[in-house]
Amino acid sequence: MTATGREGTATGTGTGTGTDSAPGPVPGTGIRLTAPAPGWSIEADVVVVGSGVAGLTAALRCAAAGRRTVVVTKARLDDGSTRWAQGGIAAALGDGDTPEQHLADTLVAGAGLCDEAAVRTLVTEGPDAVHRLIRSGARFDTAPGGDEIALTREGGHHRRRIAHAGGDATGAEISRALVEAVRAAGLRTIENALVLDLLTDAGGRTSGVTLHVMGEGQHDGVGAVHAPAVVLATGGMGQVFSATTNPAVSTGDGVALALRAGAEVSDLEFVQFHPTVLYLGPEAEGQQPLISEAVRGEGAHLVDADGTRFMVGQHELAELAPRDIVAKAIMRRAHEQGATHMYLDGRHFGAQMWETRFPTILAACRSHGIDPVTEPIPVAPAAHYASGGVRTDLRGRTTVPGLYACGEVACTGVHGANRLASNSLLEGLVFAERIAADLTEGPAPDSAGDGAPASAPRTTLPLLAPETRTAVQRIMTAGAGVLRSAESLARAAAELDRIHREATRAGAGTAHKSPEPGVEAWEATNLLCVARVLVAAAQRRAETRGCHWREDHPDRDDASWRRHFRITLDADRALTLRTTATAGFPPTTAP
Numbered sequence: 001m002t003a004t005g006r007e008g009t010a011t012g013t014g015t016g017t018g019t020d021s022a023p024g025p026v027p028g029t030g031i032r033l034t035a036p037a038p039g040w041s042i043e044a045d046v047v048v049v050g051s052g053v054a055g056l057t058a059a060l061r062c063a064a065a066g067r068r069t070v071v072v073t074k075a076r077l078d079d080g081s082t083r084w085a086q087g088g089i090a091a092a093l094g095d096g097d098t099p100e101q102h103l104a105d106t107l108v109a110g111a112g113l114c115d116e117a118a119v120r121t122l123v124t125e126g127p128d129a130v131h132r133l134i135r136s137g138a139r140f141d142t143a144p145g146g147d148e149i150a151l152t153r154e155g156g157h158h159r160r161r162i163a164h165a166g167g168d169a170t171g172a173e174i175s176r177a178l179v180e181a182v183r184a185a186g187l188r189t190i191e192n193a194l195v196l197d198l199l200t201d202a203g204g205r206t207s208g209v210t211l212h213v214m215g216e217g218q219h220d221g222v223g224a225v226h227a228p229a230v231v232l233a234t235g236g237m238g239q240v241f242s243a244t245t246n247p248a249v250s251t252g253d254g255v256a257l258a259l260r261a262g263a264e265v266s267d268l269e270f271v272q273f274h275p276t277v278l279y280l281g282p283e284a285e286g287q288q289p290l291i292s293e294a295v296r297g298e299g300a301h302l303v304d305a306d307g308t309r310f311m312v313g314q315h316e317l318a319e320l321a322p323r324d325i326v327a328k329a330i331m332r333r334a335h336e337q338g339a340t341h342m343y344l345d346g347r348h349f350g351a352q353m354w355e356t357r358f359p360t361i362l363a364a365c366r367s368h369g370i371d372p373v374t375e376p377i378p379v380a381p382a383a384h385y386a387s388g389g390v391r392t393d394l395r396g397r398t399t400v401p402g403l404y405a406c407g408e409v410a411c412t413g414v415h416g417a418n419r420l421a422s423n424s425l426l427e428g429l430v431f432a433e434r435i436a437a438d439l440t441e442g443p444a445p446d447s448a449g450d451g452a453p454a455s456a457p458r459t460t461l462p463l464l465a466p467e468t469r470t471a472v473q474r475i476m477t478a479g480a481g482v483l484r485s486a487e488s489l490a491r492a493a494a495e496l497d498r499i500h501r502e503a504t505r506a507g508a509g510t511a512h513k514s515p516e517p518g519v520e521a522w523e524a525t526n527l528l529c530v531a532r533v534l535v536a537a538a539q540r541r542a543e544t545r546g547c548h549w550r551e552d553h554p555d556r557d558d559a560s561w562r563r564h565f566r567i568t569l570d571a572d573r574a575l576t577l578r579t580t581a582t583a584g585f586p587p588t589t590a591p
Contacts, residue, residue, distance in 0.1 A: 028204060028262040028400070029571045032197040033525060034460040035517045038210055040223040044070040044188075045444055047209055047225045049195045049254065050233030052082035053171075054407030054428030056178040058231050060136070061436030063187050067444060070225050071189045072211055074234070074249045077182065078175045081235045081247060081408065082425065085171025086292035086360060087154055088164035089429070090422035091126040094151045097159045099123040106423060109156045109322040110416025111546035112562050113267070113583055118413035121394055122423070122430050129429045130163065137177035140165045154293040154421035156322040162422050167357045168292050174425065194519055195253060196222070198230060198261040198403060206230050206402025209257075214519060229402050229439055232258065232390060233432070236408040237530045239469075239523075241383035242477040245274055245290045251523040252530035254409035258390040259529060259569040260461070263400045266411045266564050266585070267388025268530065269537035272419050272547045273482045274384035275326040276302075278377065279341040280368060285473070288382050289364040291344055293421045296320055298357065300346035303376060304333055307345070324418045324547040327381040331482055334380070343376035381482050385424060387415035387547065388537075391566065393588045396435035404439075406431040413585060417546025461573070462503040464528055466520035471499065472527050480535050485551045489539045496532050503528075504573075529569075536575055537565050 048059040051073035063069040073080065092102045102123040107114050134140065140163045141150045151160040165173035182189065192214045199208040208226040234254030238246025255265055276296070278289040296302070296319040301309050310333050315321035321329075330342045346354070351373045354362045358372075365372050390398050390405040392412050398405055406412075407428040414427050479492025503514070503525075515521045543557040544550050564585060566578040580586065 028200055029260055029569050030459050031260045031461050031569065031571065031573065032459070033260075033517070033522055034463050034514070035196050035210065035212065035522070036222045038222050038224040042070065042223075042225055044068045044225055044227040046070070046229045046231065046439060047072060047227040048231040048233060049073075049209065050080060050235060050407065050409070051077045051179070051189075052080040052233060052235055052407055052428060053174055053178065053425050054432045055080075055231065055233030056182055057429055057432035058233065058406060058436050059187055060178070060181055060185060061433055062439055063185055065436070065440035067440060069187055070227070071182065071187055072193050072195060072209070072225065073189065073191055074194055074253070076191050077179045077189060079247065079249065080175070081250060082171045082428070083175040084245065084247060084290070085174070085425055086168040086290055087294045087297075087422050088152070088162040088170040089130060089174070089425040090154070090157065090161050090420070091130045091163065091426055092123060092159075092161055093127055093130065093149055093163060094160055097161050099126070101159055102126070102161060105157050106414070106420045107416075109418050109420035111324070111418055111556065112558060113416035113546065113564065115413025115416075115585060118394060121434075122414050122427055125430050125433075126426045129426070129433060133174065133177070133429060136181050138165070138174050139177070140170075140173075141167065152294055153297040153320060155296065155317070155320045155326060156420045157320070162294065162297065164294065166359075168294060168360045171425065190225075194522060195234065195257060196522065198257055198400070199224065199226070200261070204401065206400060212519065212522070229404065231396070231435055232403065232405040232409050233407045233428070234409045236386045237527070238383045238386070240473065240476050240527050240531050240534070241481065242285045242473040243277070243288050244286075244383040245277055245288060246383070247287055251526050253523070253526050254405065255389055255533075256526035256529040258398065258400070258403065258405070259533070261400050261403065262568065263398045263403060264391045264566045264568055265389060265533060266391045266566055267417075267537075268386065268534045268567070269541050269548045269565075270387035270415070270417045270546055271383055271534065272323055272385040272387060273327045273381035275323055275330050275381050276344050276379040277382035277384075278365065278368065278370070279380040282340060289361075289368070290384075291361055291377055291379055292358070293323070295344065295346055295358060295361065298346075298349070298353075300344050300349070302326070302330065303343050303345050304337060305339060305343070310342075322418055323421065324549070327482060327547070328549060330379070330381060341378045341380040344379045345376040346372050347374065347376070349373075383481075385419050387411075387417065387419050391585065391588065392431075394434065395438040396431050397438070397588050399588045404435045406435055417548060459571075461525060463515050463517060463521040464499065464503050464524040465515045466518075466524055468499060469520070469524040469527055472496070472524070472531050476531050476534070480538055483549060483551055484538055486539070487552075489535055493532075493535045493539060496528065496535060499528060500532065533567055533575060536577060537567065540565060540577060
């Protein structure tokens with residue numbers, strides 16, 4: 001099938017035409033995952049889905065304002081992506097640094113597609129947000145002999161503005177502080193729960209979510225949380241690729257839910273591949289150990305097998321160039337030499353620095369038989385961060401009334417075509433606070449309603465067999481990974497469409513029996529959904545920009561492509577892809 005838009009056509013997964021007008025009322029698609037009817041329900045004012053820095057910050061602020069808040073999380077409260085963030089959180093905290101300088105670095109990294117208003121919001125509100133996080137209990141590393149926060153540099157930053165904790169365990173410390181605050185506040189939480197679909201009332205407004213709780217407890221099986229406001233903070237979709245730095249729970253559930261609910265998503269083609277992930281061999285799959293940008297920030301060098309530094313002369317910041325530039329340089333050098341990986345050399349740090357500044361990374365490397373103190377670390381790019389997601393405005397509002405998004409699941413416009421290192425934790429923090437302010441500035445909302453579809457008949461989405469997950473991951477890695485081309489993307493699109501058609505026939509009873517509803521089938525189905533959107537957008541964007549690298553279109557083309565795609569799912573499960581007229585987004589529908 002083809003997805004058409006303002007720029008022409010490209011092989012994709014649906015048919016649609018593109019304009020740059022603001023969206024009208026959102027009727028929803030009527031599509032939901034195949035699942036049992038809810039067997040239990042609870043009521044709330046706000047339901048937050050996700051327990052990383054974005055989700056827990058939004059929940060704490062809403063609860064502090066008197067809103068009945070429920071946190072739903074897929075594993076335990078501290079098992080999301082936040083705890084894996086090694087490098088730190090970026091903010092203009094140091095002497096001589098300013099929000100304007102942070103703004104400039106972010107805009108450069110975003111390769112012409114950042115929303116400047118969103119970035120300005122991030123960098124101006126960021127320092128105070130970090131200090132509020134500290135008052136909530138987060139403890140950052142301080143300079144020797146003082147109380148000032150120790151700051152370091154990472155790729156794309158011209159200043160030392162990265163605050164870190166435990167050397168390379170910043171995310172774990174932030175997660176610890178927020179989880180403790182949630183428990184101290186007595187917030188209602190539902191752990192080990194996979195969110196399924198958005199509920200809407202007869203007017204098309206959000207009225208809660210359905211979810212499946214895995215295991216025994218107060219709630220078990222499929223249920224519902226009825227609430228007039230839903231905050232998606234479900235993290236990323238790195239598990240759509242074979243090798244990723246993301247935890248196993250990052251299966252794109254929030255983006256898939258939003259698409260089924262009729263929301264717009266944008267910029268999914270811009271998947272950041274972290275350039276320095278521990279290389280464990282060509283067959284390595286699943287979550288891979290990250291070698292933080294901060295290692296290069298402290299002076300480690302990228303070298304080839306001969307020990308030659310290859311980033312010098314590639315960019316003024318050498319190893320500290322933006323991540324897309326470093327990842328491309330690694331891949332180019334590897335191709336030139338017929339190699340599978342490069343090396344990160346930090347032997348000159350010495351044992352004490354490795355043990356005190358990077359204890360987590362040191363332990364991870366040694367657990368795989370590599371000692372960074374005495375040998376270079378083999379590294380290669382792996383899927384790391386989705387710069388795009390569910391489209392929001394500056395208050396976190398999506399195009400579906402009552403549905404908000406923040407953190408990696410959201411597309412605020414901050415990251416553009418490539419995320420600046422350590423802006424992710426700050427984005428989650430700042431925009432979560434903005435969502436909470438929007439939700440609590442007036443009286444508590446009315447009842448959540450009955451959850452009936454707005455105007456579309458309810459249809460169920462055929463489920464994929466759990467083993468299909470691996471097939472989707474391998475298709476995406478081969479066709480839509482670091483290196484992309486029209487040929488590779490067309491092949492990926494065709495293979496994903498084949499899986500989709502087979503599932504549809506199985507759901508109609510004309511082929512093999514459709515799999516039973518369950519967590520693995522739901523996750524595989526969500527992964528296929530986001531994979532098809534990513535490939536459709538990557539096919540359309542016939543240029544190289546940021547972390548989207550087209551070998552057949554190696555140059556950036558601002559005249560044609562300095563704009564965004566607004567993608568929605570239609571009731572017939574086809575995709576509609578619209579193109580904005582400029583690099584700016586049109587307004588979202590106000591909730």
